[in-house]
Amino acid sequence: MFEHFTTPEEIFSFKLGSALTMEHDSLEMLGELASTTPRPELRELFNSHAEETRQQIANLEQCFELLGEQVNDSPSPATKGLAKEGKSTISKTNSSIVDAVLLAAGLETEHYEIAVYETLVNAAGARGAKDVAKLLQHNLDQEIAASEKIKDAAKRIAHDGIAVDVPVGHAAETTTGNLE
Numbered sequence: 776m777f778e779h780f781t782t783p784e785e786i787f788s789f790k791l792g793s794a795l796t797m798e799h800d801s802l803e804m805l806g807e808l809a810s811t812t813p814r815p816e817l818r819e820l821f822n823s824h825a826e827e828t829r830q831q832i833a834n835l836e837q838c839f840e841l842l843g844e845q846v847n848d849s850p851s852p853a854t855k856g857l858a859k860e861g862k863s864t865i866s867k868t869n870s871s872i873v874d875a876v877l878l879a880a881g882l883e884t885e886h887y888e889i890a891v892y893e894t895l896v897n898a899a900g901a902r903g904a905k906d907v908a909k910l911l912q913h914n915l916d917q918e919i920a921a922s923e924k925i926k927d928a929a930k931r932i933a934h935d936g937i938a939v940d941v942p943v944g945h946a947a948e949t950t951t952g953n954l955e
């Protein structure tokens with residue numbers, strides 16, 4: 776759809792589509808993180824951000840509608856790369872200490888998402904699309920809040936001890952054992 780950009784609006788539409796693909800990738804990753812962690816409180820954290828992510832996807836689709844444009848699914852190779860790196864590291868990590876890896880993957884993704892939304896909010900504001908900027912700001916605020924929760928959890932776990940007793944056959948081994 777976009778091969779060469781000649782206007783800021785085209786760049787914006789492309790980046791908006793990338794953000795949509797990014798959120799679909801994030802939703803998949805959050806599901807993986809939730810099913811892999813042995814800690815119920817982290818499962819809850821990842822699942823509740825997955826719920827927010829579903830709303831963020833709807834917000835992004837609404838942005839296209841407000842702009843009178845068709846939803847596009849521009850690529851998001853960065854989130855594909857983050858997911859690949861996360862899966863690879865999870866597969867190499869003992870289940871009892873896997874939370875350190877899950878939280879790192881989650882935080883790295885949140886930081887990327889924050890940067891994407893900061894750019895989009897700025898661009899939407901510059902073109903006077905107030906309703907679009909508001910929806911994007913809402914997504915940005917949720918990403919910032921999620922990153923803070925992940926950082927808090929990582930600090931707490933690092934302080935209290937990363938390792939937990941994991942029952943034999945826990946999801947961490949069964950869901951990620953075949954990944955590279």
Ligand SMILES: [Fe+2]
Nearest residue numbers: 885888918921
């Ligand atoms: Fe997020």
